[in-house]
Amino acid sequence: MSVKFLVIVLGILVTFRLIGLINRSLKYSATIKYHTTYLLTLTELLLWLVMLIWLVRHYYNSENTFGLISVGIVITLAIVPSFYLLRDFLSGVYLKIQNKLSEGSIIEINGLKGKIEKIGNFSLNLIDKNGDIKSIPYHKISATIISKQSNNPNLNKVNLKFVFPSSVRANYIIPKLKVEIINSAWVAVSQPVIIENIEHLNDEYSIEVVIYTLQPHFAEDIKNRVEENMKSYY
Numbered sequence: 001m002s003v004k005f006l007v008i009v010l011g012i013l014v015t016f017r018l019i020g021l022i023n024r025s026l027k028y029s030a031t032i033k034y035h036t037t038y039l040l041t042l043t044e045l046l047l048w049l050v051m052l053i054w055l056v057r058h059y060y061n062s063e064n065t066f067g068l069i070s071v072g073i074v075i076t077l078a079i080v081p082s083f084y085l086l087r088d089f090l091s092g093v094y095l096k097i098q099n100k101l102s103e104g105s106i107i108e109i110n111g112l113k114g115k116i117e118k119i120g121n122f123s124l125n126l127i128d129k130n131g132d133i134k135s136i137p138y139h140k141i142s143a144t145i146i147s148k149q150s151n152n153p154n155l156n157k158v159n160l161k162f163v164f165p166s167s168v169r170a171n172y173i174i175p176k177l178k179v180e181i182i183n184s185a186w187v188a189v190s191q192p193v194i195i196e197n198i199e200h201l202n203d204e205y206s207i208e209v210v211i212y213t214l215q216p217h218f219a220e221d222i223k224n225r226v227e228e229n230m231k232s233y234y
Helices: 002-025 030-061 065-097 170-182 216-233
Strands: 106-109 112-119 123-127 133-137 146-149 156-165 194-201 204-213
Touching (some): 002 030, 112 133, 156 170, 156 216, 170 204
Antiparallel strands (some): 106 112, 112 123, 123 133, 156 204, 194 204
């Protein structure tokens, strides 16, 4: 029994390692590769579960008390790490379904900005501007806001707020505002100006926009220049 069980365990380990290696070496779309990787992982987890049930049933039917106790100890020791692994795995599946992550993209998570180097089954590797690689478990980011940045790591995301009198219609002023921002120095014209929020307050309203620039300290100069030019429209 021990030899048979050991052969099956080694067979599962070797088979799935080889399949995983082949899957990583094949050249096809990233989406298919991600789905294939998760399918392989789920299949392997199910096989290990079947093996565990089979082992428990065997020891129970043969009235092997020592075997049952040994399996019980192993299961107890594996509960905590298995819970964390399963949590990260399911969080990763959830993020993948929503297409929130892709290798090579620039993202910002809880103030940490960098380029996604690798997306694994349980975590992702993020390279920051200093070249440091940080491994982030999926459960830490599944409930946070993931801000996708420009694919140019040299650009910085900047939020600006502009205030206008309520007498000026938003659908009139927004196109003018975008033009003035794009025409301003220091703004990266390769990236779109994003209207993030419009908030009405008494006799005026504010428009929050997202732009990209080489240096964050340019934000104040951009804002002052745009505000001065926008006065000609109302």
